[in-house]
Amino acid sequence: xxxxxxxxxxxxxxxxxxxxxxxxxxxxxxxxxxxxxxxxxxxxxxxxxxxxxxxxxxxxxxxxxxxxxxxxxxxxxxxxxxxxxxxxxxxxxxxxxxxxxxxxxxxxxxxxxxxxxxxxxxxxxxxxxxxxxxxxxxxxxxxxxxxxxxxxxxxxxxxxxxxxxxxx
Amino acid sequence: xxxxxxxxxxxxxxxxxxxxxxxxxxxxxxxxxxxxxxxxxxxxxxxxxxxxxxxxxxxxxxxxxxxxxxxxxxxxxxxxxxxxxxxxxxxxxxxxxxxxxxx
Numbered sequence: 001x002x003x004x005x006x007x008x009x010x011x012x013x014x015x016x017x018x019x020x021x022x023x024x025x026x027x028x029x030x031x032x033x034x035x036x037x038x039x040x041x042x043x044x045x046x047x048x049x050x051x052x053x054x055x056x057x058x059x060x061x062x063x064x065x066x067x068x069x070x071x072x073x074x075x076x077x078x079x080x081x082x083x084x085x086x087x088x089x090x091x092x093x094x095x096x097x098x099x100x101x102x103x104x105x106x107x108x109x110x111x112x113x114x115x116x117x118x119x120x121x122x123x124x125x126x127x128x129x130x131x132x133x134x135x136x137x138x139x140x141x142x143x144x145x146x147x148x149x150x151x152x153x154x155x156x157x158x159x160x161x162x163x164x165x166x167x168x
Numbered sequence: 169x170x171x172x173x174x175x176x177x178x179x180x181x182x183x184x185x186x187x188x189x190x191x192x193x194x195x196x197x198x199x200x201x202x203x204x205x206x207x208x209x210x211x212x213x214x215x216x217x218x219x220x221x222x223x224x225x226x227x228x229x230x231x232x233x234x235x236x237x238x239x240x241x242x243x244x245x246x247x248x249x250x251x252x253x254x255x256x257x258x259x260x261x262x263x264x265x266x267x268x269x270x271x
Contacts, residue, residue, distance in 0.1 A: 048213045053230040090234045109232065113197075117232035123224035123243060127182065131240035135195075135232045 053116050058108050058143060061116040065106060066147055074099065077155035079144050080131075088136040088161040095144040097128035097153075104147045105130050110156070111140035136161050172266035176252050183246035183270050185217060185225070187239045187254055195231030215239060215256045219246055246270045 052065035063069040080094040095105050102122055107130075108115040117134045128146070136142075141156040174187040189212065196209025215227040224243045246252075248270055255265030 048228055053228075092238075094240075112232055114230060114232065117230055119228040120241070121226040121228070122241075123219075123222060125245040126224050126241060126243040129240075129242050130227075131238070132227075133234035133238050135234055 049119070052119070053114060055116060056114065058110055058115045061108060061114070062106070062145055062152070065116065065119055066104070066145070066152060068152060071145060071152050071154040074146070074153035074155055077144050077146055077153060079142060079155060079157040081142055081157055081159050083158075084160040084162060085136060086162055088138070090133050091136050091142075091159060091161075092131070092133050093142055094131035095129065095146075097144075097146050097148075099128060099146055099148045099153060101149045102126075102128040102146055103149075106145040106147075107132070107134060108143040108145065109134065109136050109140050110143060112137050115143075170266045171264045172254055172256070174252065174254050174266055174268045176246070176268055176270040178246060178248050178270050182242050182244055183219075184242045185240065185252065187215075187217075188236065189215070189239075189256060189264075190236050191256075191258065193231060193233055193235045193237060197231075210258060210260055212237065212256045212258045215254065217241075217252060217254045219243070219250060219252050224252075 049065050052061050055061035055064050059069040062071065076098045078096045081091060085091045093107060095107065097105070104119060104121045105128070106119040107117045109117055118132060120130045136159060139160045142159050143154055143156040146153045171190045172187060174185065176183050176185045191212050192210055193212065194207045194210040196206065198207050199205065200207050209231060211231045211233065212229050215229065216223055217225040225241050227239060229237070250270045251267050252270060253265060253267045255263060257263040
């Protein structure tokens with residue numbers, strides 16, 4: 001992969017992971033771009049939870065999105081994701097849950113600059129299952145937060161990101 | 169050409185929906201190698217799937233969803249031949265939608 005040479009510098013640059021992920025750019029080029037100032041969408045959906053997507057920690061993101069950050073660990077949530085992801089730009093993740101009355105499933109990556117990747121609001125007849133592909137900057141825990149009957153449940157799975165074979 | 173490919177298959181009362189959308193999903197944090205300028209953020213913020221006028225799935229996405237995003241989910245209550253509609257809106261106000269039948 002073309003980004004093999006990036007690893008050392010990228011670490012120094014405190015992992016500007018989007019740069020890293022795409023592998024299209026010299027590491028560190030992004031600098032201070034992580035700020036939200038650059039994200040100036042012409043049209044912001046009223047419903048789109050900007051604060052949650054901008055949040056820098058899992059707790060803050062979950063609070064902003066779901067109104068509370070008190071998560072109950074649950075073994076009724078299964079996360080299907082690779083143990084080792086070769087390419088952090090495309091990590092397939094599926095979440096299945098047996099919890100009844102699921103209202104939403106959120107997917108977070110603990111060590112991404114902005115942990116919240118996606119939030120799925122389920123309709124009434126929709127089962128507790130979603131599958132998608134997300135970006136990961138580095139080895140991290142992938143956390144699924146399930147909201148059911150007003151309560152929050154969570155489960156995490158560690159995914160190693162190797163990126164072009166420079167080790168995880 | 170539509171940016172959306174969607175399939176919905178009925179099996180034992182449960183409809184499995186699989187969708188692929190072609191979209192760059194730029195986070196806004198990546199620099200263009202040639203011009204040395206940041207590629208502006210351009211990602212889908214909301215995907216909605218409706219079945220007979222009822223929303224079965226609303227997905228809110230950030231830039232951390234992979235390029236050319238994939239989405240799959242399952243719902244009950246569909247029957248063969250029903251129309252499903254998927255639409256998306258991105259942070260630049262662009263949108264697209266597509267309809268498909270449950271098989």
